[in-house]
Amino acid sequence: MYDGPVPDSRFPGLRRRGFLAAGGAAGLGALALTGCTGPAASDDAAGGGRPRRGGRLRAAFAGGGANETLDPHQAGLFADVARAKALFDKLADFGADLSARPRLAASWEPNAGLDRWTVKLRKASFHNGKPVTARDVLYSYRRIADPDKAFRAKASLEPLDLTASRAVDARTVAFVLKRPTAEFPNLLAAFGAYIVPDGTEDFTAPVGSGPFRFVSFAPGRSAVFRRHDDYWDGPPHLEHLEFLVANEESARLNALLGGQVEYAHELTPTTARAHEGKGQIEIIRLRNSAMQAFAMKTDRPPFDDRRVREAFFLLADRKELVQGALSGAGEIGNDLFGKGYEYYADGLPQRAPDLDRARHLLKQAGADGLRVTLDTSPVAAGFTESAAIFRDQAAKAGVRVKVAMGSKDSYWQDTLDSGTLCCYRSGAMPLESHFSQRLLTASTTNATHWRHKDFDALYQQAQSTRNTKDRAAVYARMQRRLYAEGGFLVWGFADWILGTARTVRGVDRRAPANTLDWARFDKVWLA
Structure with missing residues (x-):
């Protein structure tokens, strides 16, 4: 069987270029329910039936052109992450509710002060047969944290004191933290925090510990991987996995309809409506994958007045926004991030439009x-x-709202500090990460300029609280505050839409984008 790159002539529909997966706040921004079992099968269309061994699955993703790399620490686009998770593993990853689940880590245990954590590694090996050790873990994290490099997971690993952290033995790492960190497992699951062999800098023919081995890679075109029979979580059902680049949604769809690929990532709601239930392909909706919002700058007029922010919460007809802007492919929001995720405050009243109350608040202000x-x-x-x-x-x-059109190339940076009101989107992440990255005084991506020392103190209190129930109560207080006077008008949560051939089985329908079971091909098979 041919293992090299696929010539373009075989897939003329995949040559079209143009659309890249959104980065920045929309990015990956970003998984199995237990440490050693795969996703449960869903219905007969996407999962179910007896797994069959063998075959080649071809998956179409938007790519990054000739500059693509297989260095997992540089993964930024969805295609990068899908390739990285096929070749490599992390110590932990996020389940469907965005809680951390063990992967290469068999266990983690804190000290009483939550500033020392001991991680035990499970027995696993790299593709070259060498065992995954504590030295590999420390090398990987120190590489990510290199101040001269801009790796994606660097900010997430900031609480670690990697100079003081050490290998106790081959399969035990003693991590020292700069401060109490109750959500330490989220660091292990951070986007891009993959474990590579000690000393690795060349990723032209990468060696990982993931479910597939490297065969070939043509940046901007294709990547071919082969089953790793000694994978710690069980060998994949597929013999080969092939990633193909198709930047335009129409190219991915046409390749799927034409039988040139079996999996098409990131389809539109219009495509889903046109093909769902028609029998030619399967449409899979990953719920709650992307928060849709308007971000109000809380430190400048008019939104420095909380009455104006509350009025804007009441101006929004969320059902109309979901139907009109998302073509109905999503759920309404309630001005809080993380619907359906661990710690989400789902007991607060659902906001509805109230124009009279909005007018009253604006008049007061x-x-x-x-x-x-x-x-x-x-x-x-x-x-x-x-x-x-x-x-x-x-x-x-x-x-009177004046809509101003910004540049696609610089939008995220432009709106981080300028303007007063902007459209905003975020991929999946734990609530704790949303707080720490976007809502603390020192947060570097604080689009609403929400800066309150008492809110910072609540976050630190949560991170110093060992008991999960007590910590959840602190997170609930933080969310009640944001619900009452925060700067995010969260109007919806968009579905992430995939398409597969009718022969594809084992795709998990429960996992939001950027969680372990999204784009997880080791548990997929061809009927």
């Missing part, structure tokens, strides 16, 4: 006839549509 600019861009699905819909909704209460 001296903001009658308010005019505000809403920054948007075609950088992410639903942004321009949601901006237009919200403009019309706000007008019903006398608020």
